[in-house]
Amino acid sequence: MRTLIRGGTVVNSGGPFPADVLVDGETIAAVAAPGLFTDADTVIDATGRYVLPGGIDAHTHMEMPFGGTSSSDTFATGTAAAAWGGTTTIIDFAVQAKGASLLATLDRWHEKAGGHCAVDYSFHMIVSDVNDTSLKEMESCVAAGVNSFKMFMAYPGVFYATDGEILRAMTKARETGAMVMMHAENGIAIDQLVAQALADGRTDPVHHSLTRPPELEGEATHRAIALAAVTGAPLYIVHLSSRHALDAVTAARDSGQNVFAETCPQYLFLSIEDMARPDFEGAKFVCSPPLRPADHQLDLWRGLRTNDLSVVSTDHCPFCFAGQKELGRGDFSRIPNGMPGVEHRMDLLHQGVVRGEISLSRWVEISATTPARMFGLYPRKGVVAPGSDADLVVYDPTATQVLSAATHHMNVDYSAYEGMELVGRVETVLSRGSVVVADGAFHGREGHGRFLDRDLCQYLR
Ligand code: URP
Ligand code: ZN
Ligand code: ZN
Numbered sequence: 001m002r003t004l005i006r007g008g009t010v011v012n013s014g015g016p017f018p019a020d021v022l023v024d025g026e027t028i029a030a031v032a033a034p035g036l037f038t039d040a041d042t043v044i045d046a047t048g049r050y051v052l053p054g055g056i057d058a059h060t061h062m063e064m065p066f067g068g069t070s071s072s073d074t075f076a077t078g079t080a081a082a083a084w085g086g087t088t089t090i091i092d093f094a095v096q097a098k099g100a101s102l103l104a105t106l107d108r109w110h111e112k113a114g115g116h117c118a119v120d121y122s123f124h125m126i127v128s129d130v131n132d133t134s135l136k137e138m139e140s141c142v143a144a145g146v147n148s149f150k151m152f153m154a155y156p157g158v159f160y161a162t163d164g165e166i167l168r169a170m171t172k173a174r175e176t177g178a179m180v181m182m183h184a185e186n187g188i189a190i191d192q193l194v195a196q197a198l199a200d201g202r203t204d205p206v207h208h209s210l211t212r213p214p215e216l217e218g219e220a221t222h223r224a225i226a227l228a229a230v231t232g233a234p235l236y237i238v239h240l241s242s243r244h245a246l247d248a249v250t251a252a253r254d255s256g257q258n259v260f261a262e263t264c265p266q267y268l269f270l271s272i273e274d275m276a277r278p279d280f281e282g283a284k285f286v287c288s289p290p291l292r293p294a295d296h297q298l299d300l301w302r303g304l305r306t307n308d309l310s311v312v313s314t315d316h317c318p319f320c321f322a323g324q325k326e327l328g329r330g331d332f333s334r335i336p337n338g339m340p341g342v343e344h345r346m347d348l349l350h351q352g353v354v355r356g357e358i359s360l361s362r363w364v365e366i367s368a369t370t371p372a373r374m375f376g377l378y379p380r381k382g383v384v385a386p387g388s389d390a391d392l393v394v395y396d397p398t399a400t401q402v403l404s405a406a407t408h409h410m411n412v413d414y415s416a417y418e419g420m421e422l423v424g425r426v427e428t429v430l431s432r433g434s435v436v437v438a439d440g441a442f443h444g445r446e447g448h449g450r451f452l453d454r455d456l457c458q459y460l461r
Contacts, residue, residue, distance in 0.1 A: 008046025054088025117449030145453030218244025
């Protein structure tokens with residue numbers, strides 16, 4: 001089965017160029033001068049469109065147990081929504097419970113995702129119980145293609161790791177070539193601020209942000225960087241939200257340390273003002289780290305331009321407003337932390353191109369190419385090139401759309417971007433050569449997505 005995508009502008013991280021893309025089976029057979037190929041079983045007209053490598057969302061949480069409930073997208077619904085938005089690979093998190101083995105956890109997540117994903121997927125591992133066994137098991141995880149381990153400086157009593165535990169895990173990461181991913185917020189101090197706020201009767205959702213000030217993200221980021229420097233481990237700061245944390249990452253990178261960071265669309269487009277919406281609506285925006293005052297956004301866009309922020313992932317972790325976010329009425333600390341977003345990352349970042357914040361090629365780099373290199377998937381993913389998987393997005397840069405819960409495909413009853421008008425729209429999506437979205441309809445299949453056994457971080461070798 002040969003598919004020809006004809007007449008478009010291919011956009012790779014190296015820049016845009018006019019080219020036709022020939023797909024043979026599951027892979028890209030050729031990227032050729034326009035008009036060179038005419039013979040194919042199917043022709044997709046991409047005139048006036050971009051042809052992009054499928055997006056890679058390196059941070060999602062499908063059906064994740066959290067706060068006494070579970071995120072509302074399953075691997076089936078969440079990966080279908082990802083495909084609608086031009087994301088053809090997700091890297092989700094297997095979550096080690098206290099006392100559980102890492103390998104049993106990995107098996108459990110394979111059971112959850114296997115046969116259900118519409119697009120390709122992989123896993124990071126959340127390490128919440130550092131002990132001799134789990135440290136040894138990190139080696140087996142790396143051998144099984146899961147070579148990135150998320151740790152938490154937040155959430156005491158749940159996922160929290162002490163500095164000593166982090167040091168031990170980083171030492172093992174250094175030995176195995178693995179990456180430590182860090183949720184960098186000072187959870188011990190935050191818990192005190194939360195207790196004080198509740199005791200004072202400050203219970204509305206906005207206090208979620210006010211009790212997690214950016215100084216405590218900056219401090220934890222700095223501390224994580226110091227621990228990484230001492231152990232020699234590479235470090236990837238997840239969901240960076242503030243200039244305080246960005247300053248720490250920038251200083252580390254300038255000194256030559258292997259420190260990387262991602263931010264998320266919610267920190268680029270939303271702010272603490274959204275958390276202060278009346279009638280408990282602010283609960284829709286509760287995530288950690290929290291939304292910040294809007295002036296942080298300028299610094300985050302700058303960080304994306306200077307490559308101090310290398311990746312944009314969504315941290316997609318949806319909870320319905322009805323029945324889930326509502327668990328925290330009268331006590332913001334009981335609102336499940338997380339926001340939906342897997343469907344809109346590519347479109348929202350395209351607004352950065354429209355507004356002149358980032359270039360066209362940088363858009364592709366932060367949403368596909370760098371995540372592929374960072375997490376050992378390049379050049380199989382993240383580039384439109386011969387031999388790569390035919391994960392392709394035909395993108396109309398002039399179409400307009402309005403985001404809404406009424407039209408999105410994520411299994412969640414609200415949109416964090418309700419009513420936002422966007423320029424640009426995903427038109428056609430191929431996953432390993434199969435059309436999954438076209439003509440405003442879903443043509444994908446639950447179970448089409450395959451597990452991706454990942455190589456080590458390609459910036460370190
Ligand atoms: O609020 C968030 N970010 N929820 C998802 C879990 C995490 O910390 O990434
Ligand atoms: Zn986190
Ligand atoms: Zn997360």
